[in-house]
Amino acid sequence: MHRLDALPWTTVLIICGTLGLAPFVPEPHIWQKLKMLFSGDLSQPIDMFDLLFHGLPWIVAGLKGIRALTRGQTS
Incomplete structure (x- = not known):
């Protein structure tokens, strides 16, 4: 987890x-893929890869935020 702290x-x-x-237009890929996931249309491998690829930065941000809160860090 020290790698998260270093970022x-x-x-x-x-x-x-x-x-x-x-891409920002017509809508962000992550939003499009999340809508597909919740509607049950996420079945193509490229769509799953897109969800992972565009979702990974948000997962890292979430993990870093949780880590900072649990360690009492603000910066």
């Missing part, structure tokens, strides 16, 4: 804002 928040947020939301 600066700025880097994590920039990656979430770019890779996590790209």
